[in-house]
Amino acid sequence: MWRQHRYKILLSLILLLCGLLLALNTGAAKHSSEFDALDILGEGTTLLVACGWLGLIISSRPAGRVTEWLYYGSLLLVFSYFLDLLDEFIRYPEQFRLMSWLESLPAPVGMLVLTYGLVGWHREQRAINRQLRGRELFLRDHQLIDPLTQLYGADYLHAVLQREIELHLSQHRTLCLLVLDIDDFAGFNRHHGIAAGDTYLSRLSELLSSQLRHSDVICRYAGDRFVAVLPNTTPQQAQIMAQHLRQQITQLVSAGDAPQLTVAGMTVQQHSAQAALQQTDIAIKQAKAGSALKLRPEL
Numbered sequence: 033m034w035r036q037h038r039y040k041i042l043l044s045l046i047l048l049l050c051g052l053l054l055a056l057n058t059g060a061a062k063h064s065s066e067f068d069a070l071d072i073l074g075e076g077t078t079l080l081v082a083c084g085w086l087g088l089i090i091s092s093r094p095a096g097r098v099t100e101w102l103y104y105g106s107l108l109l110v111f112s113y114f115l116d117l118l119d120e121f122i123r124y125p126e127q128f129r130l131m132s133w134l135e136s137l138p139a140p141v142g143m144l145v146l147t148y149g150l151v152g153w154h155r156e157q158r159a160i161n162r163q164l165r166g167r168e169l170f171l172r173d174h175q176l177i178d179p180l181t182q183l184y185g186a187d188y189l190h191a192v193l194q195r196e197i198e199l200h201l202s203q204h205r206t207l208c209l210l211v212l213d214i215d216d217f218a219g220f221n222r223h224h225g226i227a228a229g230d231t232y233l234s235r236l237s238e239l240l241s242s243q244l245r246h247s248d249v250i251c252r253y254a255g256d257r258f259v260a261v262l263p264n265t266t267p268q269q270a271q272i273m274a275q276h277l278r279q280q281i282t283q284l285v286s287a288g289d290a291p292q293l294t295v296a297g298m299t300v301q302q303h304s305a306q307a308a309l310q311q312t313d314i315a316i317k318q319a320k321a322g323s324a325l326k327l328r329p330e331l
Protein backbone atom coordinates (compact mmCIF):
# COMPACT_ATOMS: atom_id res chain seq x y z
CA MET A 33 0.00 0.00 0.00
CA TRP A 34 2.72 2.48 1.00
CA ARG A 35 4.59 2.04 -2.28
CA GLN A 36 1.66 3.11 -4.44
CA HIS A 37 1.31 6.31 -2.37
CA ARG A 38 5.02 7.19 -2.32
CA TYR A 39 4.63 10.36 -4.41
CA LYS A 40 1.94 11.63 -2.06
CA ILE A 41 4.20 11.02 0.93
CA LEU A 42 7.04 12.85 -0.83
CA LEU A 43 4.75 15.76 -1.65
CA SER A 44 3.57 15.94 1.98
CA LEU A 45 7.13 16.06 3.28
CA ILE A 46 8.07 18.77 0.77
CA LEU A 47 5.01 20.83 1.76
CA LEU A 48 5.80 20.59 5.47
CA LEU A 49 9.45 21.41 4.81
CA CYS A 50 8.43 24.49 2.79
CA GLY A 51 6.19 25.58 5.71
CA LEU A 52 9.05 25.12 8.14
CA LEU A 53 11.55 27.03 5.98
CA LEU A 54 9.06 29.87 5.42
CA ALA A 55 8.40 30.09 9.18
CA LEU A 56 12.13 30.10 10.00
CA ASN A 57 12.85 32.71 7.34
CA THR A 58 10.13 35.13 8.27
CA GLY A 59 9.94 34.78 12.07
CA ALA A 60 12.21 34.79 15.10
CA ALA A 61 12.42 32.14 17.82
CA LYS A 62 10.46 32.90 20.97
CA HIS A 63 12.08 32.80 24.37
CA SER A 64 11.23 29.66 26.36
CA SER A 65 9.44 31.82 28.94
CA GLU A 66 6.92 32.69 26.22
CA PHE A 67 6.00 29.05 25.56
CA ASP A 68 2.49 28.07 26.54
CA ALA A 69 2.66 24.39 27.55
CA LEU A 70 -1.09 23.87 27.34
CA ASP A 71 -1.28 25.30 23.80
CA ILE A 72 1.71 23.24 22.72
CA LEU A 73 0.13 20.10 24.17
CA GLY A 74 -3.25 20.76 22.53
CA GLU A 75 -1.89 21.74 19.13
CA GLY A 76 0.77 19.00 19.17
CA THR A 77 -1.87 16.37 19.91
CA THR A 78 -4.13 17.67 17.13
CA LEU A 79 -1.22 17.52 14.71
CA LEU A 80 -0.36 13.95 15.74
CA VAL A 81 -3.96 12.82 15.31
CA ALA A 82 -4.15 14.39 11.83
CA CYS A 83 -0.85 12.67 10.92
CA GLY A 84 -2.43 9.42 12.18
CA TRP A 85 -5.34 9.96 9.76
CA LEU A 86 -2.88 10.36 6.89
CA GLY A 87 -1.14 7.12 7.91
CA LEU A 88 -4.43 5.24 8.16
CA ILE A 89 -5.59 6.47 4.76
CA ILE A 90 -2.32 5.43 3.14
CA SER A 91 -2.15 2.04 4.82
CA SER A 92 -5.75 1.01 4.27
CA ARG A 93 -6.96 2.59 1.03
CA PRO A 94 -6.22 1.58 -2.54
CA ALA A 95 -5.13 4.33 -4.94
CA GLY A 96 -8.10 6.15 -6.52
CA ARG A 97 -10.20 9.30 -6.62
CA VAL A 98 -11.79 8.90 -3.18
CA THR A 99 -8.40 8.23 -1.60
CA GLU A 100 -7.02 11.40 -3.23
CA TRP A 101 -9.78 13.53 -1.67
CA LEU A 102 -9.31 11.92 1.74
CA TYR A 103 -5.57 12.26 1.56
CA TYR A 104 -5.31 15.85 0.36
CA GLY A 105 -8.04 16.96 2.80
CA SER A 106 -6.06 15.46 5.69
CA LEU A 107 -2.82 16.88 4.34
CA LEU A 108 -4.24 20.41 4.37
CA LEU A 109 -5.28 19.87 7.98
CA VAL A 110 -1.82 18.57 8.88
CA PHE A 111 -0.23 21.57 7.18
CA SER A 112 -2.47 24.00 9.04
CA TYR A 113 -1.92 22.33 12.43
CA PHE A 114 1.81 22.14 11.79
CA LEU A 115 2.07 25.89 11.21
CA ASP A 116 -0.18 26.43 14.21
CA LEU A 117 2.24 24.49 16.37
CA LEU A 118 5.28 26.32 14.94
CA ASP A 119 3.55 29.52 15.93
CA GLU A 120 4.08 28.50 19.56
CA PHE A 121 7.85 28.60 19.07
CA ILE A 122 8.28 31.33 16.43
CA ARG A 123 7.03 34.90 16.46
CA TYR A 124 6.19 36.51 13.12
CA PRO A 125 6.38 40.26 12.40
CA GLU A 126 3.02 42.02 12.94
CA GLN A 127 2.82 43.32 9.35
CA PHE A 128 3.54 39.87 7.87
CA ARG A 129 0.03 38.38 7.47
CA LEU A 130 0.91 35.47 5.17
CA MET A 131 1.74 33.10 8.03
CA SER A 132 -1.51 33.71 9.81
CA TRP A 133 -3.39 33.12 6.50
CA LEU A 134 -1.45 29.91 5.97
CA GLU A 135 -2.24 28.83 9.51
CA SER A 136 -5.96 29.41 9.32
CA LEU A 137 -7.07 28.92 5.69
CA PRO A 138 -5.95 25.35 4.87
CA ALA A 139 -7.87 23.91 7.87
CA PRO A 140 -11.42 24.74 6.70
CA VAL A 141 -10.53 23.97 3.07
CA GLY A 142 -9.03 20.66 4.23
CA MET A 143 -12.20 19.92 6.22
CA LEU A 144 -14.33 20.48 3.10
CA VAL A 145 -12.09 18.32 0.92
CA LEU A 146 -11.97 15.60 3.58
CA THR A 147 -15.76 15.68 3.95
CA TYR A 148 -16.16 15.30 0.19
CA GLY A 149 -13.80 12.32 0.34
CA LEU A 150 -15.79 10.81 3.23
CA VAL A 151 -19.01 11.12 1.23
CA GLY A 152 -17.26 9.29 -1.65
CA TRP A 153 -16.05 6.63 0.77
CA HIS A 154 -19.57 6.20 2.13
CA ARG A 155 -20.95 5.73 -1.41
CA GLU A 156 -18.15 3.34 -2.27
CA GLN A 157 -18.82 1.29 0.87
CA ARG A 158 -22.54 1.11 0.10
CA ALA A 159 -21.79 -0.18 -3.40
CA ILE A 160 -19.43 -2.82 -1.96
CA ASN A 161 -22.02 -3.83 0.65
CA ARG A 162 -24.65 -4.18 -2.07
CA GLN A 163 -22.35 -6.45 -4.05
CA LEU A 164 -21.43 -8.54 -1.03
CA ARG A 165 -25.07 -8.88 -0.05
CA GLY A 166 -25.97 -9.93 -3.58
CA ARG A 167 -23.24 -12.55 -3.55
CA GLU A 168 -24.24 -13.78 -0.10
CA LEU A 169 -27.88 -14.14 -1.18
CA PHE A 170 -26.74 -15.94 -4.30
CA LEU A 171 -24.69 -18.36 -2.23
CA ARG A 172 -27.46 -18.84 0.34
CA ASP A 173 -30.06 -19.40 -2.35
CA HIS A 174 -28.20 -22.30 -3.80
CA GLN A 175 -27.47 -25.15 -1.41
CA LEU A 176 -23.89 -24.73 -2.33
CA ILE A 177 -21.35 -27.12 -1.09
CA ASP A 178 -21.63 -30.87 -1.23
CA PRO A 179 -20.50 -32.05 2.23
CA LEU A 180 -18.71 -35.18 1.01
CA THR A 181 -16.61 -33.70 -1.80
CA GLN A 182 -16.63 -30.06 -0.69
CA LEU A 183 -17.46 -29.16 -4.28
CA TYR A 184 -20.34 -27.05 -5.53
CA GLY A 185 -23.52 -28.96 -6.23
CA ALA A 186 -25.89 -29.12 -9.21
CA ASP A 187 -27.92 -26.00 -8.31
CA TYR A 188 -24.82 -23.89 -8.18
CA LEU A 189 -23.55 -25.41 -11.43
CA HIS A 190 -26.82 -24.48 -13.11
CA ALA A 191 -26.68 -20.90 -11.82
CA VAL A 192 -23.03 -20.33 -12.57
CA LEU A 193 -23.29 -21.88 -16.01
CA GLN A 194 -26.24 -19.68 -16.92
CA ARG A 195 -24.29 -16.60 -15.82
CA GLU A 196 -21.19 -17.66 -17.76
CA ILE A 197 -23.20 -18.44 -20.90
CA GLU A 198 -24.72 -14.94 -20.89
CA LEU A 199 -21.34 -13.36 -20.23
CA HIS A 200 -19.60 -15.33 -22.95
CA LEU A 201 -22.36 -14.69 -25.48
CA SER A 202 -22.18 -10.94 -24.88
CA GLN A 203 -18.40 -10.94 -25.16
CA HIS A 204 -18.25 -13.42 -28.05
CA ARG A 205 -15.90 -15.69 -26.14
CA THR A 206 -15.70 -19.45 -25.99
CA LEU A 207 -16.94 -21.43 -23.03
CA CYS A 208 -16.11 -25.11 -22.64
CA LEU A 209 -17.22 -27.84 -20.28
CA LEU A 210 -15.53 -31.02 -19.17
CA VAL A 211 -17.74 -33.83 -17.96
CA LEU A 212 -16.29 -36.65 -15.87
CA ASP A 213 -18.24 -39.75 -14.97
CA ILE A 214 -17.06 -42.71 -12.88
CA ASP A 215 -17.43 -46.04 -14.66
CA ASP A 216 -19.50 -48.69 -12.93
CA PHE A 217 -19.42 -46.92 -9.60
CA ALA A 218 -22.32 -49.07 -8.46
CA GLY A 219 -20.13 -52.15 -8.95
CA PHE A 220 -17.26 -50.53 -7.04
CA ASN A 221 -19.61 -49.74 -4.14
CA ARG A 222 -20.88 -53.32 -4.14
CA HIS A 223 -17.36 -54.80 -4.01
CA HIS A 224 -15.64 -52.38 -1.70
CA GLY A 225 -18.45 -50.84 0.29
CA ILE A 226 -20.01 -47.40 0.37
CA ALA A 227 -17.28 -46.02 2.66
CA ALA A 228 -14.57 -46.90 0.12
CA GLY A 229 -16.74 -45.28 -2.57
CA ASP A 230 -16.99 -42.12 -0.47
CA THR A 231 -13.22 -42.04 0.03
CA TYR A 232 -12.67 -42.37 -3.69
CA LEU A 233 -15.14 -39.57 -4.41
CA SER A 234 -13.42 -37.18 -2.02
CA ARG A 235 -9.91 -38.05 -3.29
CA LEU A 236 -11.04 -37.58 -6.86
CA SER A 237 -12.63 -34.23 -5.98
CA GLU A 238 -9.43 -33.02 -4.34
CA LEU A 239 -7.49 -34.00 -7.42
CA LEU A 240 -9.92 -32.24 -9.76
CA SER A 241 -9.95 -29.03 -7.70
CA SER A 242 -6.18 -28.94 -7.48
CA GLN A 243 -5.62 -29.51 -11.19
CA LEU A 244 -8.01 -26.90 -12.57
CA ARG A 245 -7.33 -23.18 -12.93
CA HIS A 246 -8.62 -20.59 -10.45
CA SER A 247 -11.10 -19.31 -13.01
CA ASP A 248 -12.62 -22.77 -13.55
CA VAL A 249 -15.52 -24.08 -11.50
CA ILE A 250 -15.79 -27.76 -10.77
CA CYS A 251 -19.11 -29.10 -9.49
CA ARG A 252 -20.51 -32.43 -8.45
CA TYR A 253 -23.35 -32.57 -10.91
CA ALA A 254 -24.71 -35.96 -9.81
CA GLY A 255 -23.66 -38.88 -7.55
CA ASP A 256 -20.72 -40.02 -9.68
CA ARG A 257 -20.62 -37.23 -12.26
CA PHE A 258 -18.62 -33.98 -12.24
CA VAL A 259 -18.79 -31.00 -14.54
CA ALA A 260 -16.02 -28.40 -14.88
CA VAL A 261 -16.94 -24.99 -16.31
CA LEU A 262 -13.97 -23.55 -18.19
CA PRO A 263 -14.49 -19.83 -18.93
CA ASN A 264 -12.62 -18.13 -21.79
CA THR A 265 -11.28 -21.44 -22.99
CA THR A 266 -10.80 -22.51 -26.57
CA PRO A 267 -11.58 -26.11 -27.51
CA GLN A 268 -7.85 -26.68 -28.00
CA GLN A 269 -7.07 -25.45 -24.48
CA ALA A 270 -9.87 -27.58 -23.07
CA GLN A 271 -8.47 -30.55 -24.94
CA ILE A 272 -5.07 -30.00 -23.31
CA MET A 273 -6.66 -29.66 -19.88
CA ALA A 274 -8.65 -32.83 -20.43
CA GLN A 275 -5.50 -34.71 -21.44
CA HIS A 276 -3.77 -33.43 -18.34
CA LEU A 277 -6.66 -34.50 -16.10
CA ARG A 278 -6.66 -37.83 -17.85
CA GLN A 279 -3.01 -38.42 -16.88
CA GLN A 280 -3.64 -37.39 -13.28
CA ILE A 281 -6.70 -39.61 -12.99
CA THR A 282 -4.82 -42.55 -14.49
CA GLN A 283 -2.24 -42.18 -11.71
CA LEU A 284 -4.98 -42.07 -9.08
CA VAL A 285 -6.69 -45.09 -10.57
CA SER A 286 -3.49 -47.13 -10.93
CA ALA A 287 -2.46 -46.31 -7.34
CA GLY A 288 -5.25 -48.52 -6.02
CA ASP A 289 -8.13 -50.68 -7.04
CA ALA A 290 -10.17 -47.68 -8.14
CA PRO A 291 -12.76 -47.32 -10.88
CA GLN A 292 -11.98 -45.75 -14.21
CA LEU A 293 -13.41 -42.45 -15.39
CA THR A 294 -14.83 -41.29 -18.67
CA VAL A 295 -14.01 -37.71 -19.64
CA ALA A 296 -16.04 -35.86 -22.25
CA GLY A 297 -15.51 -32.30 -23.36
CA MET A 298 -17.82 -29.93 -25.16
CA THR A 299 -17.95 -26.36 -26.35
CA VAL A 300 -21.06 -24.62 -25.05
CA GLN A 301 -23.17 -23.48 -28.00
CA GLN A 302 -26.49 -23.55 -26.20
CA HIS A 303 -28.08 -20.36 -24.85
CA SER A 304 -29.32 -21.89 -21.63
CA ALA A 305 -27.62 -23.83 -18.85
CA GLN A 306 -30.35 -26.45 -18.95
CA ALA A 307 -29.79 -27.16 -22.63
CA ALA A 308 -26.02 -27.25 -22.14
CA LEU A 309 -26.33 -29.68 -19.22
CA GLN A 310 -28.63 -31.91 -21.28
CA GLN A 311 -25.92 -31.93 -23.90
CA THR A 312 -23.37 -33.08 -21.29
CA ASP A 313 -25.52 -36.20 -20.74
CA ILE A 314 -25.36 -36.96 -24.46
CA ALA A 315 -21.61 -36.22 -24.59
CA ILE A 316 -20.82 -38.56 -21.70
CA LYS A 317 -23.04 -41.33 -23.12
CA GLN A 318 -21.25 -41.07 -26.45
CA ALA A 319 -17.86 -41.07 -24.72
CA LYS A 320 -18.85 -44.16 -22.69
CA ALA A 321 -19.88 -45.88 -25.87
CA GLY A 322 -16.29 -45.33 -27.02
CA SER A 323 -13.30 -46.10 -24.85
CA ALA A 324 -12.86 -44.86 -21.29
CA LEU A 325 -11.03 -41.52 -20.80
CA LYS A 326 -11.62 -40.67 -24.42
CA LEU A 327 -12.58 -37.13 -25.30
CA ARG A 328 -15.34 -36.45 -27.73
CA PRO A 329 -14.14 -34.92 -30.98
CA GLU A 330 -16.94 -32.30 -30.83
CA LEU A 331 -14.78 -30.34 -28.38
Ligand SMILES: Nc1nc2c(ncn2[C@@H]2O[C@H](COP(=O)(O)OP(=O)(O)OP(=O)(O)O)[C@@H](O)[C@H]2O)c(=O)[nH]1
Nearest residue numbers: 213214215216217218219221226227229230255256
Ligand atom coordinates in the same frame (compact mmCIF):
# COMPACT_ATOMS: atom_id res chain seq x y z
N1 LIG B 1 -20.17 -44.28 -2.20
C1 LIG B 1 -21.01 -43.45 -2.77
N2 LIG B 1 -21.72 -43.87 -3.84
C2 LIG B 1 -22.57 -43.01 -4.44
C3 LIG B 1 -22.73 -41.69 -3.98
N3 LIG B 1 -23.63 -41.05 -4.79
C4 LIG B 1 -24.01 -41.95 -5.72
N4 LIG B 1 -23.36 -43.13 -5.53
C5 LIG B 1 -23.50 -44.35 -6.27
O1 LIG B 1 -23.10 -44.15 -7.60
C6 LIG B 1 -23.75 -45.13 -8.39
C7 LIG B 1 -24.15 -44.49 -9.68
O2 LIG B 1 -24.76 -45.48 -10.46
P1 LIG B 1 -24.97 -45.34 -12.02
O3 LIG B 1 -25.62 -44.02 -12.31
O4 LIG B 1 -25.62 -46.58 -12.49
O5 LIG B 1 -23.52 -45.22 -12.59
P2 LIG B 1 -22.39 -46.36 -12.72
O6 LIG B 1 -22.61 -47.48 -11.80
O7 LIG B 1 -21.09 -45.62 -12.53
O8 LIG B 1 -22.56 -46.84 -14.17
P3 LIG B 1 -22.04 -46.09 -15.50
O9 LIG B 1 -22.03 -44.62 -15.20
O10 LIG B 1 -23.03 -46.44 -16.55
O11 LIG B 1 -20.68 -46.58 -15.75
C8 LIG B 1 -24.93 -45.65 -7.59
O12 LIG B 1 -24.70 -46.99 -7.21
C9 LIG B 1 -24.96 -44.77 -6.36
O13 LIG B 1 -25.34 -45.48 -5.19
C10 LIG B 1 -21.98 -41.28 -2.83
O14 LIG B 1 -22.06 -40.18 -2.36
N5 LIG B 1 -21.16 -42.20 -2.27
